[in-house]
Each structure stands twice: as structure tokens, then as C-alpha cells.
Amino acid sequence: MSKLTKNQKLALGKIEAGKAYTLKEASALVKEITTTKFDASVDVDVRLGVDPRKANQMVRGVVSLPHGTGKQVRVLALCTPDKEAEATAAGADYVGLEEYIDKIKGGWTDIDVIITMPSIMGKIGALGRVLGPRGLMPNPKSGTVTNEIGNAVKEVKQGKIDFKVDKTGIVHTSIGKVSFNADQIRENAKEFISTLLKLKPSAAKGTYIKSIYLSSTMSAGIKIDPKSVEEN
DSSP: OOOOOOOHHHHHHSTTTOOOOOOHHHHHHHOOOOOOOOOOOOEEEEEEEOOOSSGGGOEEEEEEOOOOOOOOOEEEEEHHHHHHHHHHHTTSSSESSHHHHHHOOOOOOOOEEEOOOGGGGGGGGGGGHHHHGGOOOOOOTTBBOOOOOOHHHHHHHHEEEEEEOTSEEEEEEEEEEEESHHHHHHHHHHHHHHHHHOOOOOTSSSEEEEEEEETTTSSEEEEEEEGGGOOO
């Protein structure tokens, strides 16, 4: 196990053991405890009181973050020729169809999001073995299979993300960068958690949000009091 650096020890010392911070406090503190030399991502981990093995307790959704993710999202629009100009104007990094399907079959996946049309999904289904494990398969529920190609590209570029609870009942996602100010981090996190609350399955019993942690790349997690999320 590697030894903690002086900066890492100082950062850990700023987190009070056992304390559940307000979202506002945590959003400021995560900036203070980050010691990376690069612009680290800010992540939220929420443990839900659901059983993901049951279809009626699966939690999946999309959210548009008020301040974006801070990341350069590479978008591939797989569309018919009549939609190519629309996708390009909206900011898609790659636009086309057959040539990109062939590239993906050859193992190319240098993209973050694929947006396509319902009429093309039959062709894309054959790419499942490549796209599925990388989380790149377009899905109508995440808004990445639509005839409104231009709008979908714009939303993704502006900070729309999709998320899904994992098999352990945790939803993990990045909601910004450490370079964001504390209010931007708080507002993005609040929007994400508020969206999770709206998606509570009717079949879920007991406590829905069991725990919330905020962290940055390689930092310790900061426990958040779920009741503080709705505070200004």
C-alpha cells in the first residue's frame, strides 16, 4: 500500500470522522481536499434502498446538469443522409452511418456517446458486443435513439447525462469538475439527486436514499446528509 503524501494527509484531516455534511458544506470541502495536479472530476455516489435484480425496482434516468459536466463529450451521430447537416450543426464530432458502423466493427470506440434514429437500430444491434460492455449502446430511455437528432446532440453537449443503478444498489456519476465553484458543484449535485428522488420505484420499500457521498478523483468521500439536499 502506498504511503499518503503530506498533502493527502492534510486533506484527510479536513474531513471530520463520522460527520454527515450538508450538500453546501461538502461542495466547498471537496475542492479543499483535492490534491491532484489535473482538473479532477467531481463524483456522486448514492446508495439506494432498491433491489436492482427486480425489474420493478430498476432505477435509470437522464438529467441535464445546470452547469454541464465540464468534460469534452465526443458524440457520434449515426443517422441517415438527410439528418447529417442537422447533426453537424448541433455539434456532433462524427456524423455518418455505414463507414462508422464498419469502424466500430473493427474495434473503434473513441467516442463518449452515440446518438441514432429508431430506423437505424436494426443495423446497430449487431454492434452490441463492442458497444454494450463500454456503455455506448444507444437507448430510447436515455434519449439517444430519436428522430430529433439535432436536439439530442445539443443536450448531450450541454451536460445531459444518463445513469443507472448498479447490481449493488449504487448510482455513481460525475457531476462536474473541481475547477467549478462550490455553488456550481452543489447545484449540479442537487439536480442529480432530485432527479433520483423523482424516479423512486413504487415497489421500493423503506428508506430510498440510504447514503450519499461526494468525492473527486482520488480523494476521500464526504458523507452528505440526504435531508440537506433540498436546502438552498
